[in-house]
Amino acid sequence: MKEIIDLTASVDESHQGERIDQVLAELFNDYSRSRLQAWLKAGHILIDGKPWRAKDKVEGGETVTLHVERDIETAAKPQPIDLSIVYQDDALIIINKPAGLVVHPGAGVQDSTLMNALLHLDPNIATVPRAGIVHRLDKDTTGLMVVARTLEAHTKLVDALQKRDIRREYEAVVQGILTGGGTIDEPIGRHPVHRTKMSVVKPGQGKPAVTHFKVLTRFPQHTHVRVQLETGRTHQIRVHMAHRRHSLIGDGTYGGRLKMPAGASDELKSMIRGFKRQALHACELSLEHPVSGEQMTWQAPLPDDMVQLLAALKRG
Incomplete structure (x- = not known):
């Protein structure tokens, strides 16, 4: 199933001297700047009937045509999967994702994903990129995610995420004793040997990554x-x-040898050894609503397995 986008607009003379990619972001503000740049590069956007580069500057008065035929994401089929919905309205859905739920189909996982569930919950979401999924959580990470129900909401939320205007906070249980809080500012890229893993890499070899704790x-x-x-x-x-x-x-991918406290009870040893997912939960999400502009915040309590883990650590 294809969606056809066919739009025409004129460049106002007030834009004289501006880059065409900047002008496109204003003319077609339902779409993100990165998406428009990709369409421009692919020749789906023409200026006075000719392809332009993103850095080319307008004079004013040009006619811009946008013609794109793209597949609506229907590879995933709707499936009736229960979701824990924290909030929903016409523009977005806030979900508390359980452990074990894959976000969208990929290698080795073709169904029973969050995307399948969303397509069943709202069939119209098929017209939104990635069925409205704005950001991901790993399969075994629990907690809050935002899903956009419209293209307009998706564009605004993706832009807000890129501008770091969406606040996401997590709770985690780590090995070893941290003496205080801090910030980790280290670039992340593909592991040079194990290509399915990520790792901290040298500056310039990965993408900037900043974590506060x-x-x-x-x-x-x-x-x-x-x-x-x-x-x-x-x-x-x-x-x-x-x-x-x-x-x-519980992190089987990045975790080292398990550390057992001296004198740990059998219960605690069993709890730590038996915790088979990373002890990570997205506990708070804050963003500006893409339609109303209202600043909104949601919290999700720790899941039972992390509550039990912390209780066992406290008992020792």
């Missing part, structure tokens, strides 16, 4: 922390904490 509770060999993302790289919290030698409990 503070200590909530210290235990004999573990620390409960609150984390705020400034950027949103793949596996960012897991990679940054592992880089500091404080990998998350």
Whole structure:
């Protein structure tokens, strides 16, 4: 199934001297600047009937035509999957994702994903890129996610995410004792050997990544922390904490050897060994509503497995 976008606009003389990609962002503000740049590069946008480069400057009075035929994302089929919906309106949905739910189909996972569930919940969301999914959580990370129900909302929320205007906070349980809070500012890219993993890399070899954290509770060999993302790289919290030698409990990808407190009870040993997912939960999400402009915040309490883990660590 294809969606045809066919638009025409004129460049006002007040834009004289501006780059065409800047002008396009104003003329067609339902679409993100990066998407418009990609369409311009691919020849889907013509100025006076000719292709332009993003850096070319307008004189004023040009006619801009946009013609795109794109597939609506129907590879994923609707499936009736229960979702924990924290909030919803005509523009967006806030979901509290459980552990084990993959966000969208990929290698080895073709159904039973969040995308399948969203297509069942709202069939119209098929017209929005990635079925409205604005940002991802790893399969075994729990907590809050925002989903856009319209193209306009999706564009605004993606732009807000890129501008770091969406605040995302997490709770995690890490190995080792952190003496205080701090900031990890280290670029992240593909691991040079294990290509399915991410890692901290040399400047210029990856993308900037900034993670802020503070200590909530210290235990004999573990620390409960609150984390705020400034950027949103793949596996960012897991990679940054592992880089500091404080990998998350249960992280089979980035975790090191399990650390057991001296004199730990059998119950605690069993709890730590049996915690088979990274102990990470997206607990708070704050953003400006894409339609009303209202600043909104949502919280999601810790899931039962993390509550039980913290209780066992407290008992020792």
